[in-house]
Amino acid sequence: MVKDNRDRVRRVLALTLGLNLVVLCIKVVVGYITGSLSLLADALHSVTDSANNVLGLVTNHLATPQPDREHPYGHQKFDAIGALGIAAFLGMACFEIFSSAVERILTPGPKAVQISPGELWLLLLVLGINIFVAFYERKVGQRLGSSILVADAKHTMSDVWVTILVIAGLIAVWQGQVWHLPQLLWLDVVLAFPVALLVFKSGYEVLQENLPWLVDRMAVAPEAIHAVAMSVPGIINCHDIASRGVVGRQVFIEMHAIVDAPDVATAHKITEEVEARLEARFAPVRV
Numbered sequence: 226m227v228k229d230n231r232d233r234v235r236r237v238l239a240l241t242l243g244l245n246l247v248v249l250c251i252k253v254v255v256g257y258i259t260g261s262l263s264l265l266a267d268a269l270h271s272v273t274d275s276a277n278n279v280l281g282l283v284t285n286h287l288a289t290p291q292p293d294r295e296h297p298y299g300h301q302k303f304d305a306i307g308a309l310g311i312a313a314f315l316g317m318a319c320f321e322i323f324s325s326a327v328e329r330i331l332t333p334g335p336k337a338v339q340i341s342p343g344e345l346w347l348l349l350l351v352l353g354i355n356i357f358v359a360f361y362e363r364k365v366g367q368r369l370g371s372s373i374l375v376a377d378a379k380h381t382m383s384d385v386w387v388t389i390l391v392i393a394g395l396i397a398v399w400q401g402q403v404w405h406l407p408q409l410l411w412l413d414v415v416l417a418f419p420v421a422l423l424v425f426k427s428g429y430e431v432l433q434e435n436l437p438w439l440v441d442r443m444a445v446a447p448e449a450i451h452a453v454a455m456s457v458p459g460i461i462n463c464h465d466i467a468s469r470g471v472v473g474r475q476v477f478i479e480m481h482a483i484v485d486a487p488d489v490a491t492a493h494k495i496t497e498e499v500e501a502r503l504e505a506r507f508a509p510v511r512v
Contacts, residue, residue: 362377375434463482
């Protein structure tokens with residue numbers, strides 16, 4: 226039976242939602258105080274973190290792994306749909322970063338940003354919170370097998386790089402004004418492009434991990450399933466083998482098996498052994 230970890234996932238999402246709201250508030254306040262457009266844009270990017278958590282809470286409520294009459298294979302695809310929603314948010318964030326960087330390049334005479342060491346410390350606190358959330362979500366998501374947590378951790382990690390970009394840009398602008406080096410005023414804009422590529426990469430990885438689950442791509446090669454089944458004494462042949470899902474998350478296997486058994490009870494024992502060996506090899510498995 227598939228273990229239902231939704232309550233634990235829900236607690237993690239609720240915790241990260243609270244932390245992301247704290248991050249969002251700090252960025253907005255510091256952005257308005259300093260007059261930093263890049264920081265305010267980063268705050269808009271952080272809105273997606275909170276939206277992802279809300280989306281995760283909704284899909285987590287729907288994504289029970291246990292089957293019912295209307296969903297004989299369970300509801301786990303809701304989890305993957307939520308992860309695809311995060312991929313969409315990542316795509317929008319990537320576009321936002323690119324467009325903001327281009328706009329700043331085309332706008333002559335960058336506006337002076339007034340920032341103090343105290344405000345920089347606040348941004349470092351934000352960075353620390355983001356790093357904690359990213360690693361915490363990824364660790365728990367991998368342990369619980371939750372794609373929504375792993376995908377959200379990728380998104381939060383992209384926010385870490387954006388925050389690093391903003392801090393570096395603000396420091397560069399500050400130092401450029403102090404030392405009268407106008408070249409430094411554009412450092413944050415130059416760094417925006419590689420960060421946007423990192424955000425895009427995170428979204429692409431989320432798509433790669435979840436599309437196979439949604440489109441029912443083959444999970445295990447039929448030859449591998451055939452080899453496991455034929456290793457069980459009493460199996461004469463197996464054919465019409467099909468599988469779907471994702472190994473490590475949930476795999477569904479269908480096949481026809483021919484057994485050499487004197488009675489029904491023995492046949493059941495043989496097929497149960499096949500299921501046990503498939504479970505040991507490709508867990509979790511439903512045959």
